Amino acid sequence: MNKFSLFTTISVLFLLLVIPALLASLIKMIPANDQPGYGSMGSVSIYGIRDFTQYFVSKNKNLVAIGTTIKNPNLKNKKDIIFNLYDMDNKLIRSTKLNGFNIGDGDFVKIVFEPIIDSIQKKYYFTLSSPEAKQDETIEVFLTNPTGEIIEYLYDEETKLGGAPIVTFHKPDSKLEVIKAVYSNLFSKW
16 A cells, blocks of 8 residues: 555544544534424514513423524514523523524524533423513514424413424533544444
8 A cells, every 4th residue: 555545544534533523522512403393383572561481391401502593573673682491380590681683583593501400301481571672673483383392382371382493402411422422423324
């Protein structure tokens, strides 16, 4: 085997075996599922006293973020959007503020917070509100049918099945776990 062939073989093996491990070690959170489709349930407007409450089940431990698509029609909402996460005992466990100025029309928005270590198979709910926004400064959340994670939602004092097409994100226990998952995925396709 000449030197060029040896160099090529080593380079290809390096690309296939080492680079995925390096890239996988940079992953900080893993989605629990794909985002469900929007379906034909429409959307709900959030502004002023109109807030949105979503009930869901965390499928994994270390819940660290929730993502969904938020519509900001004509980018009019530049007000604070408040996200509050509660357990089923109505205890506020995480809270964060977003600003409508940073949300485009139809953007997938990932709301990140400190990990909830023991979140596996636990039921939670969150609220989205924009109390300073007027009716012409609404944000909208798309709706979908119930899934294994999405249970029901509360809007305008009415509870209905389904809710926002959310994706929960979970912090991996270790970098080694992520690397192992990447390689098992990679080699399962061969």
